[in-house]
Amino acid sequence: MKRLPPLLFWFAVILFITMIGVIGFMLVEDFNFFDALYMTVITITTIGYGEVKPLSLAGRMFNICFIITSFATFTYALARLTRYIASGEMQLYFKNRKLMLSLNHLNGHVIICGFGRNGQQAGQTLKAHKVDFVAIDHTEGNIDDYVAHDPHLLYLKGDATNDEVLKKAGIERAQSLICALPTDADNVFVVLSARSLNPSIHIISRASHASSVAKLKKAGANNVIMPDKIGGTHMATLVSKPDVVEFIDYLSGEEGESINIESVAYDKLPPEIRDASLKAIMDWKKTGVNCIGIKHKNGKFLINPPDDTVVSEGMKVFVLGTRIQIHKMKHNVGEE
DSSP, rough: OOOOOOHHHHHHHHHHHHHHHHHHHHHSSOOOOOHHHHHHHHHTTOOOOOOSOOOOOOHHHHHHHHHHHHHHHHHHHHHHHHHHTTTTTHHHHHHHHHHHHHHHTTTTEEEOOOSSSSHHHHHHHHHHHOOOEEEEESOOHHHHHHHHOOOOOOOOOOOSHHHHHHHHTTTOOOSSEOOOOOHHHHHHHHHHHHHHHOOOOOEEEEEETTHHHHHHHHOSSSEEEHHHHHHHHHHHHOOOOOOOHHHHHHHHTTTSSEEHHHHHHEGGSSSGGOOOHHHHHHTOOOOOOOOOOOOOOOSOOEESTTTTTTTTOEEEEEEEHHHHHHHHHHHTOOOO
């Protein structure tokens, strides 16, 4: 059985004591409900107002037993309830309840395990592209720092290696999971758990050591990222091709407000343009986006494909355009 929240528990205790008094006075003294309630309240609160009518011997015996058994319990329950409200625990309870209700309604979202520097950067990028995500971290400082400037963050304070925490984050309904925990061993454990809980989820994991890449892929990660390696390559490329890298950063980062790159899978295309040429697909309800590449079923990419390329099952089309153009295109194919 689920444990009652403290607020409901102490209310239930007070209500139970009150019900005992009301039922007792109604049975022993034949009081009506209101008179029995009045006698119960003045008895357990020790206010000392006059009795509704003189009590019989049986009524006095019941009242003595009721005072002895209920006063201490009622006082303690009232004190605990007052403390619960005054200390802010009630506000925290309703806040957590609101978070859990929001999590239960999520579908097709992203889960970020580990909300340090890498996790927060991933969260900012997802937010810029309007992708729902849930952050999981057991370090309160990481969550609190982010919530300070984004109070709408959906998060869970807990250990991402715990299956129950992943289930609370909606792992069965999530489309992707990002493992950004500081240690490779923890990332391997999360990848294994996530893959067993949701076999179809797309998993991206970070790795600190090259030796961990193969282990993470064996555990079930679709992609493994080494932040240090990427950072070094990025800095070196900025030296040799600064304009190109800055342009790519503009497209893929938060600054790319007006430009976006999107992929459209074959099964998302309307039936009338499936197995058609690329030109026919791009001309269908034209929105101004441009095709910059195609991914074949075998995983190979074709950059700037010719117009007569036939888009068949298992392929994906990559398009470039403004955010408005991309939105119109996704609306045309029924993704929004």
